[in-house]
Amino acid sequence: MEKIDTVIIGAGHAGLSISNILTARGVEHAVLDRTGVAARWSAERWDSFSLLTPNWATWLPNWHYDGTEPHGFMGREEVVSYLTRYARAFNAPIREGVDVSSLGISPAGGYRLISTAGEIHAGKVVIATGPFQRPRLPAWSIELPHTLTQLHSSGYRNAAQLPDGAVLVVGSGPSGQQIAEDLVNAGRTVYLSVGRHNRVPRRYRGRDFYWWQELGGFYDKTSASTPIAVQRQGAAPALTGVDGGHDLDLRQLHSRGVTLLGRAVGMHGTRLQCGTHLQDDLAAGDLALDRFRDWVEARLHRFEGLYGEPEPHVTYPDPPTPPNELDLLAAGVSTVIWATGFQQSFSEWVRVPVFDAKGFPQHQRGETDFPGLYFLGLPWLHRQRSPFIRGAEEDAQHVASLILNPPHN
Numbered sequence: 001m002e003k004i005d006t007v008i009i010g011a012g013h014a015g016l017s018i019s020n021i022l023t024a025r026g027v028e029h030a031v032l033d034r035t036g037v038a039a040r041w042s043a044e045r046w047d048s049f050s051l052l053t054p055n056w057a058t059w060l061p062n063w064h065y066d067g068t069e070p071h072g073f074m075g076r077e078e079v080v081s082y083l084t085r086y087a088r089a090f091n092a093p094i095r096e097g098v099d100v101s102s103l104g105i106s107p108a109g110g111y112r113l114i115s116t117a118g119e120i121h122a123g124k125v126v127i128a129t130g131p132f133q134r135p136r137l138p139a140w141s142i143e144l145p146h147t148l149t150q151l152h153s154s155g156y157r158n159a160a161q162l163p164d165g166a167v168l169v170v171g172s173g174p175s176g177q178q179i180a181e182d183l184v185n186a187g188r189t190v191y192l193s194v195g196r197h198n199r200v201p202r203r204y205r206g207r208d209f210y211w212w213q214e215l216g217g218f219y220d221k222t223s224a225s226t227p228i229a230v231q232r233q234g235a236a237p238a239l240t241g242v243d244g245g246h247d248l249d250l251r252q253l254h255s256r257g258v259t260l261l262g263r264a265v266g267m268h269g270t271r272l273q274c275g276t277h278l279q280d281d282l283a284a285g286d287l288a289l290d291r292f293r294d295w296v297e298a299r300l301h302r303f304e305g306l307y308g309e310p311e312p313h314v315t316y317p318d319p320p321t322p323p324n325e326l327d328l329l330a331a332g333v334s335t336v337i338w339a340t341g342f343q344q345s346f347s348e349w350v351r352v353p354v355f356d357a358k359g360f361p362q363h364q365r366g367e368t369d370f371p372g373l374y375f376l377g378l379p380w381l382h383r384q385r386s387p388f389i390r391g392a393e394e395d396a397q398h399v400a401s402l403i404l405n406p407p408h409n
Contacts (some may be wrong), residue, residue, distance in 0.1 A: 005032050006403060007113065007122040009103075011037045011094050013060060013083060013389045014377030015128035016395035019092045020061045024403065031092055032115065034099035038083040040132065043078040044154035050241030052174060054208050057390045058320075060086055061397070071208070073241025104351035110372065111352075113352040119334075124372035124403055127350065127361075131378055131387060132342040144336060145329060153179060153339040159186035164191070165334025168272070168326075170264045172197045174238045174279075176339030177248040181240070186254050191326065191333065193264040194250060194278055199285035200233040200292050202247045206308035209237060209292075216299050219385035231380045232360075234282050250282060251316035260319045261326060273327045278322055366399045371406060372397045 006022065008015045009190065011033035022029050033039060058072040063086045074082060077173060087094060095117065102114035106121055113120040135152035149163055153175045159167075166189035180192045213219055223231060254260050257281065259408045262274035263281070264370045273284050293310075300307065328336075347359050352363055354368045365382045366374045376395055378388060385391035 001112075001119045001121050002117075003121045004028070004029055005122070005123040006030075006126070007032060007099055007120065007316065008109075008126045008128055008218045008244065009033075010128035010377070011087070011096075012040060012128065012130055012377065013038075014093060014130065014392045015126070016083060017060050017086055017392040018126055018128065018376060018400055019094075020063070020086070020090050021396055021400040022088050022403065023092065025400070027400075027403065029093060031094045032098040032100055032113075032117075033094060033096055034116075036096040037087045037092075037094060038080045038081065040130070041076060041079045041083065044132075045157045046153075046179065046182065047076070047158045048242055049076045049178070050074060050245075051079060051389075052237065052239050052241060053210050053388060053390060054104055054241075054245070057214065057388075058082070059390060059393070061393045065258045073245050075241075097358075102349055102351055105370070122372075124374070126374045126376055126399060126403075127346070128376040129346075131331070131344055134343050134345040135338065136341045137338050137341045138264070138266075138340065141191075141336075142339065145270055148328065148333065149335040151337055153337060154342075156302075156337055157189050159183050162188075163334045167335045167337060168193065168328065168333050169337045169339055171195070171339030171341070172250065173339060173341070174236050174248065175341075176337075177250065177253065178237055178240050178242070179337055179339055180253055181242075181248070184253065184258055185380070189254075189262055189332065190258045191331070192250070192253065192258050193261045193272075194276065194281050195263040195275075196235065196281055197250075197285050198237050199250075199289045200237040200239060201289065201311075202239055203311065204293065204296055205310055207306070208245070209239060212292075212296050212299075215303065216295070219383060219388075219391070220297075222382060223380040226380065226384070234379075234384075249316060251286065251318065252314075254319040255316045259322070261322045262324065267316065268325070270329045271327045274322065274324050274326065276321075276324055279318065281308060282318070302328070318373045365408075367402055371401075374402065388393045391402065 002150045006029035008031045011031050019031050050073040055065045055072050058065045098115050098117045099117045100113050104112050106112040110123040111125045118329045168191045169176050170193040172194040180190050184192045266273040347355050361375050363375050381395050
C-alpha cells in the first residue's frame with residue numbers, strides 16, 4: 001500500500017487550484033486523474049463551445065489571464081491550454097491515468113483508495129471531480145425508436161458527426177440553445193424542446209452580464225444565507241461566448257428556422273409527447289430578462305461613469321403554438337441530443353457516509369464531518385461563484401488552511 005499525506009482526486013480547475021496552494025506551502029500531495037489535466041473540458045465539450053464568463057473573469061491562484069482579449073471568451077481548446085500551462089507552471093504532481101474506483105475509511109486511520117495504480121492510503125483527501133459527473137437522461141429515453149441516434153450534450157462535437165436528417169435537441173439551457181445554434185449554422189433542420197430557462201443579455205449598458213453580477217455582489221451570496229431549494233433549482237444564464245459573445249434568444253432561433261416545441265415529457269410509439277406551456281416558458285424567460293435589467297437599474301448609482309446607455313432591444317415574433325406531439329420518424333428526425341444536464345455520482349465510489357438522502361455531499365465550506373475529507377468545485381460550496389474557474393481560489397484557500405491546520409486536532 002502506497003502512503004501519501006494528501007490526495008487530490010481530479011485535475012480540473014478546482015484540483016489544480018488547491019494543488020498550487022499546497023505546492024507553494026511545501027505540502028506533500030498527489031493529484032490523481034483518470035485521464036489527465038482538464039480532461040472533461042477536452043473530451044466533453046463540442047467544437048464551438050466557449051466559456052460563458054469573459055476572459056478577464058478567468059483566474060486561478062497565482063495565475064491570471066494574460067492574453068490580448070480580456071473581453072473575449074475562451075473556446076474549448078483555449079481552456080485546455082490555459083489549465084495545462086497552469087499545471088506545468090508549478091510542476092503539479094499529477095498522476096494521469098489513475099482511476100479511483102473506491103474511497104473508504106481505513107481501519108488504520110485516514111482513507112483507503114482503490115485505484116488502477118493500486119491501493120493508496122491517504123491521511124487527507126480532497127474530492128475535486130466537479131458536479132458534472134454523469135449525464136442526466138429521462139427514464140423514458142429508452143422508449144425512443146432504436147433507429148434514432150441518441151447522445152448527450154457531452155458527446156456532441158459538431159453537425160458533421162451526426163447522420164443525415166433533422167435533429168431534436170431536448171433542453172433550452174445554455175447548452176441546448178448553443179447546440180441548436182451550432183446546428184442551424186451548419187444548415188441542419190432543428191427541433192428544440194423548450195422548458196424553463198434563464199434568459200439574460202450578453203451585455204447591458206456596454207458591460208458584460210458577468211461584470212454587473214460580479215460588481216453588484218450577486219455572486220457573493222453564500223450557501224449559508226441561501227435556501228437549499230434555491231441553490232438546487234438555479235438555472236445557468238442562457239448565454240454564449242461564440243463570435244465575441246451574444247445573446248441567446250429562442251424567438252430568434254425560431255426566426256432562423258428552428259422549430260420550437262414544448263417541454264418533452266414522454267414517448268408514445270414514434271411520437272414525442274410535449275407539454276403545452278411553450279408560450280408560458282418564453283414569457284418566464286422574458287420576465288428573467290426584465291428582472292435582470294431592473295436589478296441593474298436599481299444599482300446604477302454605485303457605478304457612476306462606468307456604463308453607457310441601454311442598447312436597442314431587438315424583438316422577434318412569437319412562434320406559433322406547437323402541437324403537443326411530434327412524430328419523430330415522420331418529421332425526418334435522425335438524432336436526439338439530450339441537453340438535460342448532469343447529476344452527481346459520488347455515492348457510486350465514495351464509501352464514506354457523507355451524503356444526504358438525494359446523494360448530495362454534506363459539508364461546511366467543503367469540510368465534511370470526517371476528519372481530513374474535503375470537497376472542492378461544487379455549486380454553492382461557499383458562494384454562488386464557487387463552481388466557476390473564478391470561484392475556485394477562495395474555496396481552495398479555505399480548504400488548504402484546514403489541511404494545514406486541521407480543526408479536529
